[in-house]
Amino acid sequence: MWIDVSQRLDNNIAVWPGDTPFSYEVDVSKEESGSVNIGKLTLSTHTGTHIDAPFHFDNEGKKVIDLDINLYIGSAVVVHLPNRQLIQKEELEKLNLDNVTRLLIRTDAWQNRTVYPEEIPTLESEAIEYLASIGVLLIGFDLPSVDHMESKTLPNHHKLASSGIHILEGLVLDDIPYGHYQLIALPLPLVEGDGSPVRALLKKEKK
Ligand SMILES: N[C@@H](CC(=O)c1ccccc1NC=O)C(=O)O
Ligand SMILES: [Zn+2]
Ligand SMILES: [Zn+2]
Structure with a gap:
């Protein structure tokens, strides 16, 4: 069974301060068009659950279309590291991360999702x-930024x-919970994109 681990996109979703x-909105209604409702989206590429392309922070960096889609589908491990400000190497060494290519860190530090948190945990270099x-x-x-x-x-x-x-x-x-999963979190094929919202899904592996 696939589990949705994405933020729902509605007009109340919190965005980065100033973004x-x-x-x-339904831009053209069924009554107006005589046949269909047509929606219109306005959003930052960093809305909700999303990936960053290197172009987000590097003018020479890869754009979303240049990223290998295989990164965003496949085995992943979820670890639970709550109540920390700095996530340290020593702590990660203690976890069994052999052969892990996709690592998802649950910090629980973004509790009230109606606003952006002021402080979030980060990885040490x-x-x-x-x-x-x-x-x-x-x-x-599970945080708005790394x-x-x-x-x-x-x-970072x-x-x-x-x-x-x-x-x-x-x-x-x-x-x-901590464990081995399959992940799907595919970005849109944005040719110029510096990031993209994704629909992120997890499925528990039997090991
Ligand atoms: N780094 C954040 C986004 C970010 O930094 C940002 C997003 C929208 C508007 C301004 C931003 N940063 C400004 O310093 C992210 O990756 O989602
Ligand atoms: Zn981002
Ligand atoms: Zn980011």
């Missing part, structure tokens, strides 16, 4: 190096990208 509010060294290619968080909310230099975004680790943000992992 474009999400809006869905050595932890990113460690994850790259064991072959992690995708990291996902850097501190107020960061303008986005060191840059370090993850230069380490070959791709970024998935805004997952809803509230009810997801």
